[in-house]
Amino acid sequence: MRPEWQAILANLKRFFQCYVQRCQQDQVSMIAGYLAYISLLSLVPFIAVMFSMLRAFPIFNEYRQSIESFVYANVIPSRGDEIQAYISQFIGNTGGMTTVGILALVFVALLLIHNIDKTLNKIWRVTKRPRPIISFSIYWMILTLGPILFGSSIALSLYLIGLTRFADDYTPGLSTVLLGVVPYLMSLLAFYILYLVVPNIKVQTKHALAGAFLATVLFELSKRGFALYVTHFPSYDTIYGALALVPILFVWIYLSWIVVLLGAELTALLQQLAATGGERMPDEQDSNDL
Structure with missing residues (x-):
């Protein structure tokens, strides 16, 4: 084996370690267990707020059912239809809630966003945080504008898929290929935006893309x-019977x-190596600083 290949393999081994x-x-x-617990508590409130925002815009009424089916089919494997039925029932029950109950739903949804923000900034070793009022404004903007952008991207994807069906006469299977590619692109875009925007630090595009690619493949x-x-x-x-959906979810x-979190760790590590010029691995730097 050539010396340069040996050096490359050694660097890759050190990087992986x-x-x-x-x-x-x-x-x-x-941390994933903690976030899963918070997510399970916030799932119905967050989805309720998200689809409530989409209902406020009549343009999404035509695509609402398609958007919901697309999300559950491509995010939750195997039991998506069953979970969609239960969550839709829960969301329907929120229609008779009082103002205090609605505010409680919004608070729980904001709590999930806050914990995601805190966790990712901890991974990036960010200690300087914006003032609470600024953080609240950002969380509120994510909660209100996020569903609109998310719904718009899915609606646009479904529209393009619909257009390609007319082109199947000229290029057979084009819509099938696009329908198979769109979920991967949506996942890649979602992870990319998450790693690029959420940390309270400037993240380079190539590093966020690398982490998003890893997360998409693993997902x-x-x-x-x-x-x-x-x-x-x-x-x-067999064990839980009718309650099996809860542990599965x-x-x-x-x-x-x-x-x-694995994708975030890769992005943060690449960012850290770029900041040090890549001359030393972070573990070497930490040991030398002791």
């Missing part, structure tokens, strides 16, 4: 593996947060 060490130091598995592999397990090993249904949310 540093990445694993960073994930262990940040206790990714434990798609997790979806397939989890769907395979739920379909062929229905132990949850919790485990899936936990795996999803593991994926998000």
Whole structure:
């Protein structure tokens, strides 16, 4: 083996070891469990607020059912239809809530955004945070404008898929290919925006893209593996019966947060290496500073 290839492999090994060490130091598995718990409590309020914002714009009425089906089919594997039915029922029950109840829903949804922001900034080692009023304004903007941008992107994707069906006469299978590619692109874009915008520090585009690519690959592999397990090993249904959906949903949310945090760790590590010029790995730098 040539010396340059040996050096490349050695650097890759050191990089991987540093990445694993960073994930262990940040206790990714434990933080993912905490975020999964918060997410499970905030899931219905967050989705209720999101779709309430979409209902405020008549342009989304035509695509509402398609948007909901697209989200549940491509985010929650195997049991998406069942979870959609339950969540839709829960959201329907919020229609008779008082003003205090609605404000409580909004507060719980904002709590989820706050915990995501705090966790990612901790991964990036960001200690300087904006004032509470500024943070609240940002969270409110995400809660109100986020669903609109999210719904617009999905509606545009569905519209383009609809247009390609007319082109199938000239290019057979074009709509099928586009329909298969769109979920991957949506996942990549969502992770990319998350890693680029949420940290209270300037993140380079290429680093956010690398982390988003890793998270997208892991997310798609997790979806397939989890769907395979739920379909062929229905132990949850046997043990929990009608309540099986709760642990299934919790485990899936936990795996999803593991994926998000692993992508964030890669982005933050690349950012840290770029800041030090890449001459020393972070573990070497830390040991020399002791």
